[in-house]
Amino acid sequence: MSKVHVTTSVNGDEVEFLADPRETLLDCLRDHIGLTGSKEGCGTGDCGACSVTLDGTLVCSCLVLGVEADGKRVETIEGMADGAELHPLQRKFIEHAALQCGFCTPGILVAAKKLLETNPNPTEEEVRYWLAGNLCRCTGYDKIIRAVMDAAAELRQEAA
Amino acid sequence: MRYHTPTTFEDAAQLAAQAKGLTRFLAGGTDVLVQLRAGMVQPDDLIDLKKIAGVSEITRTDDGGWRIGVAVPGIALGAHEGLCADWPGVVEGMELVGSTQIQGRATLTGNLCNGSPAADSVPGLVAAGASVEITGPGGTRTLPVEDVPVSPGKTALKAGELISAILLPPRGENAGDAYLRFIPRTEMDIAVVGSAVSLRLDGDTVTEARVALGAVAPTVKLVPEAADAIIGTTLDEPALEALAKVASAACSPIDDKRGTVAFRTEVAGVLTKRAALIAKARAKGDTA
């Protein structure tokens, strides 16, 4: 099985790796680049724990091949905080206790960040629909939704 | 598995024609990767189409219709004002596919070629009278969308052939379309029944119509009898009843835990009535 040389930008850093063409972007992030923040909950696009953005579009990294990331920009949960400074969404998740085991959290944060970039003032319904592809077995979702709404409000004030 | 990135459809067709083992084309990968990972389909050759020029574009054709590239994801359809204004039913069918994440990848062409009888974007395309442009080793041909799926998971494409674009006809005046599906929850589920209607009005009278059903037969199907039931009517109560009856009669669904034969058959009639009324409202200028 011949491996393919892939060059991509991950959270602004250029990275290179050799991928078996069957490996997913999620496998490559975790096993070749050592970024284990993105999780595999299902591997079939259902749970969203592997959410990343690819050239700015929210995707499941378990449904993208590593070789498809060649020449593209990938943003993962590891790029969300600014050094030690948490992103407002991350802070609000802690404040609202919007996580228990935390397995779904990186994917939900990445998805929620993309939502607020697309729509800074979402209704609760819009948040719920946007995050319908992110499953959480622990929280019952309510605290997640509240944390996202609260972070959105904070971000809007900062922008104003 | 060999991974190919051809830059023209001719090269992609050539690669597919010469491949000895199992071949798959890669658009958004939301079916291909799931099947690959489940061990259901392990291609020897995977031909990624996303490096071919123009595959991510939606363009107006000379006749006023639309040409949709084979790698355009759902999210780009919904963001395209001109397409949404002309064919809201086609766009809403695709937008029902999966989650935000799936929308970032999944394409109309992949949804069609995967060959699921429950594919949500296909009834809307069939009702719209869409066709596909096919490139093969011997050149190109076009085929109506309803002739692409032949049985669950099987298409009319021959070895070496692939779809190079989806073509929507010009919408014209006083026309509208709509797609509705029934699922047991509000998101992330497979259609138990899907129904699409496209029609044109003269005043309040339907002058042209096409009706397509999903998930109630081995393939998505065009139902000409349903169109005949409403052409020449104003979609008054008797016409809607007749429409529901023929739509139900066209069903030969499977029976499973998600929907019995009786349920799917009845719901096909109900959804078709509702879709016809939405299409009519849109034909009269309703933009919802």
Ligand SMILES: Cc1cc2nc3c(=O)[nH]c(=O)nc-3n(C[C@@H](O)[C@@H](O)[C@H](O)COP(=O)(O)OP(=O)(O)OC[C@H]3O[C@@H](n4cnc5c(N)ncnc54)[C@H](O)[C@@H]3O)c2cc1C
């Ligand atoms: C979590 C999840 C939820 C989903 N929910 C829904 C849903 O609600 N409704 C629904 O209808 N579907 C649903 N799907 C399936 C849907 O995402 C796919 O059917 C999708 O539309 C396929 O498009 P793609 O671009 O990802 O295709 P790919 O996976 O890239 O390809 C699919 C098939 O089409 C073939 N193909 C691709 N392009 C061409 C071409 N140009 N010419 C010839 N053959 C080609 C491939 O060889 C392959 O067999 C869901 C999938 C997932 C993972």
Ligand code: FES
């Ligand atoms: S691991 Fe990718 S969606 Fe579940």
Ligand code: FES
């Ligand atoms: S916190 Fe456990 S899955 Fe969400």
